[in-house]
Amino acid sequence: MSLKAFHVVFIAASVLLMTGFSAWGGARWRATGDVVDLGWCLLGGMAAVGLVVYGRYFLKKLKHISYL
Amino acid sequence: MEIPYTDKARPDTGLYNAKVGIWLFLASEIMLFGALFSSYIMLRVGAAAGVWPAVKLAWPHHLLNVPIGTFNTAVLITSSVTVVMAWASLKMNNFRRFRMFMVITILCAFAFLGIKSYEYNEKFTHYELRLKDGKAMTGHLEVNGKHPGFWSPSDLWNLPRLTSSNVTEVKFVADPMEGHGGHANHEEMTVKVDEISHLDAFIPRNHTFFAIYFTITALHGLHVLGGALVLAYFTFPGAGMWKTNPEQFTNRIEVGGLFWHFVDLVWIFLFPVVYLL
Numbered sequence: 001m002s003l004k005a006f007h008v009v010f011i012a013a014s015v016l017l018m019t020g021f022s023a024w025g026g027a028r029w030r031a032t033g034d035v036v037d038l039g040w041c042l043l044g045g046m047a048a049v050g051l052v053v054y055g056r057y058f059l060k061k062l063k064h065i066s067y068l
Numbered sequence: 069m070e071i072p073y074t075d076k077a078r079p080d081t082g083l084y085n086a087k088v089g090i091w092l093f094l095a096s097e098i099m100l101f102g103a104l105f106s107s108y109i110m111l112r113v114g115a116a117a118g119v120w121p122a123v124k125l126a127w128p129h130h131l132l133n134v135p136i137g138t139f140n141t142a143v144l145i146t147s148s149v150t151v152v153m154a155w156a157s158l159k160m161n162n163f164r165r166f167r168m169f170m171v172i173t174i175l176c177a178f179a180f181l182g183i184k185s186y187e188y189n190e191k192f193t194h195y196e197l198r199l200k201d202g203k204a205m206t207g208h209l210e211v212n213g214k215h216p217g218f219w220s221p222s223d224l225w226n227l228p229r230l231t232s233s234n235v236t237e238v239k240f241v242a243d244p245m246e247g248h249g250g251h252a253n254h255e256e257m258t259v260k261v262d263e264i265s266h267l268d269a270f271i272p273r274n275h276t277f278f279a280i281y282f283t284i285t286a287l288h289g290l291h292v293l294g295g296a297l298v299l300a301y302f303t304f305p306g307a308g309m310w311k312t313n314p315e316q317f318t319n320r321i322e323v324g325g326l327f328w329h330f331v332d333l334v335w336i337f338l339f340p341v342v343y344l345l
Binding site: 001002006009014020024040051058061062065066068 | 077134138149
């Protein structure tokens with residue numbers, strides 16, 4: 001597996017982490033009503049979307065490099 | 069005798085030697101960190117029910133600083149992006165961009181370690197106090213007018229040391245009961261040493277949570293430090309190979325980048341398990 005392929009795996013894992021982080025913030029916000037937890041929820045969601053956009057850009061930019 | 073496949077990939081496998089080597093090494097690393105993650109989970113599910121510190125053997129929750137942990141996660145994700153961009157720059161024959169991205173990666177590594185040291189300082193200067201009447205609390209300690217510090221191990225206090233140092237009373241600033249880092253007022257009190265049944269900082273010997281937390285995060289921190297030193301070598305003194313054998317140099321950066329991604333991936337698992345759950 002090349003660095004390119006491992007980077008795609010890493011970004012996918014990061015997207016999952018940020019999605020989970022957003023859900024964690026949302027669950028805490030529902031439980032406590034604390035605006036800081038709502039902030040974590042939004043931040044996690046935005047980071048997940050940002051990482052998906054970056055992942056697409058990365059695949060487009062490095063399409064000539066092998067996955068092996 | 070020339071060693072084959074140091075720069076060109078072997079035709080039947082599509083791999084050069086160093087790539088096989090790094091993946092074998094990473095497989096052993098997965099086993100190492102896998103064992104530690106398993107230990108963390110086993111210790112956690114085996115902990116007593118209840119709320120720590122009221123229940124001594126319960127699992128402490130929400131002790132770690134989520135904003136700092138989140139920032140460190142962002143720092144490591146950024147460093148993974150820059151290390152792969154450095155490698156891609158070499159593939160495009162752009163050495164200046166390679167060096168710029170590598171410098172950013174190394175700065176991110178040292179920023180991560182600096183922030184982690186700050187977090188360790190928070191833990192090493194935070195205390196668990198139990199009184200003989202059954203009360204238990206956490207907070208910050210003041211002995212003889214001085215707050216214990218992280219960088220001086222002789223500042224670490226516990227009950228036997230207080231007794232042997234003939235300290236009769238200490239000041240204790242207790243955390244709000246609803247958790248650490250809350251906005252409620254911290255209660256300051258003077259406690260007589262002969263009323264104390266247990267006193268220790270948030271250090272490995274105090275609780276299995278701290279033991280496994282410091283073991284995993286310190287091992288991860290050592291990997292970050294080792295990786296940063298290797299990447300710094302490739303960026304500065306080892307960069308001469310770019311002129312003599314650019315293909316092998318690019319392979320070296322790829323192998324370094326694979327290790328760096330592994331270290332960052334460990335943190336991607338570590339952050340939610342230790343900080344959030």
